């Protein structure tokens with residue numbers, strides 16, 4: 001199964017929101033969609049879910065156009081947390097029923113197991129739940145839908161840390177249950193980094209990069225130790241971030257490290273560790289660097 005986004009652009013009024021986006025997403029993968037506020041993530045996801053029509057270009061699932069095609073659209077599920085508090089009086093049980101009514105792949109038993117995991121009282125109405133509990137119900141609807149393309153747009157907003165951890169575990173399980181494309185748009189990068197097979201970064205309405213996470217993280221490293229030693233080591237290197245922790249300096253460097261350099265680091269009691277996705281993201285999307 002392949003979701004193809006072909007040269008998609010979106011203009012709203014006279015503003016260009018998305019410019020010439022081309023991406024190919026494969027079943028069996030979890031995608032992390034990252035971008036600064038206003039980069040265009042939700043706009044792109046709305047196009048995939050047919051909430052909007054692209055100004056140019058097309059989106060296809062297994063070669064079939066998605067926009068306003070019911071037979072294709074029912075396999076694409078877009079979950080987000082509405083900004084307004086819901087006045088929805090339906091009981092959670094009714095929510096699950098309607099979820100399964102419209103989606104042929106919906107697994108009701110799985111949904112109830114998830115709600116139990118999230119400790120949701122299914123006799124309550126949706127509007128009687130707290131913000132974080134509503135987020136857990138939305139997450140459940142997405143996970144249990146088993147939809148071929150399942151999109152979670154900042155769905156963890158409002159969830160507390162233990163609930164987010166439960167959600168991450170369930171995302172991994174849901175990805176193993178069925179061959180599907182899962183897209184997670186988030187700002188909680190450090191917590192979710194381990195979930196992503198691929199990273200897609202959107203910046204100023206364009207694709208900045210689309211790469212397997214492990215390849216991206218092999219593009220650099222962090223080095224920590226006595227400030228003076230670290231400074232000497234990273235002199236003339238592409239340092240994208242410098243942090244201090246007491247007497248310790250931690251530099252994030254883009255580039256590979258040679259065996260010889262590894263030995264020098266060891267001799268100087270410097271610790272080398274993998275690059276952090278969040279630091280790379282901050283550096284790559286630094287507005288000061290692109291003059292914005």
Ligand SMILES: Nc1ncnc2c1ncn2[C@@H]1O[C@H](COP(=O)(O)OP(=O)(O)OP(=O)(O)O)[C@@H](O)[C@H]1O
Pocket residue numbers: 012015017035036037038039040041042043044
């Ligand atoms: N209905 C609209 N009318 C005009 N401009 C819009 C509309 N919807 C979105 N935009 C603009 O499109 C740009 C992208 O917005 P979008 O919501 O896609 O960003 P985002 O990456 O999801 O941001 P965030 O991380 O803050 O949620 C922003 O500049 C926003 O102001």
